[in-house]
Amino acid sequence: MFFTGLIIAFGTxxxxxxxxxxxxxxxxxxxxxxxxxxxxxxxxxxIASLCIAQVILSSLLGVIGASCLWSIGELFEQxxxxxxxxxxKNKNRQ
Structure with missing residues (x-):
């Protein structure tokens, strides 16, 4: 059995x-x-995901990168x- 897809899905x-x-x-x-x-x-x-040949690590880095970019929009939505x-609301923050 191959668990690559399952590992990527769980990591995502x-x-x-x-x-x-x-x-x-x-x-x-x-x-x-x-x-x-x-x-x-x-x-x-x-960029790191594009430079890594190992499938699982490359995929998870791509997911992290996409999540970071998606978080920009979510930050303003938040x-x-x-x-x-x-x-x-944080009362201590100006």
Missing amino acids: FLIIGVFHPIVIKTEYYFGTGPWWVFLVLGIGAI KKRVDQGWFP
């Missing part, structure tokens, strides 16, 4: 699950300012959700 599920609270916490503590960090990490992970009152 975990990566997406981890990025959800990362976006929420980033917006809570820092606002939308660090969007460029997600951009740099996303591009770096995608700000809207906070403004609508769906999530708490």
Whole structure:
């Protein structure tokens, strides 16, 4: 049996699950300012995935890169959700 697809699917599920609270916490503590960090990490992970021959690692790096890039949009959407009152606003952040 080959478990490559199952490992990639499970890794993708975990990566997406981890990025959800990362976006929420980033917006809570820092606002939308660090969007460029997600951009740099996303591009770096995608470039790294293109340079690695091992299928599982390359695939998971591609998923991480795509998740970082997707998180940029989600960061600004999270700000809207906070403004609508769906999530708490950090009173200590200017």
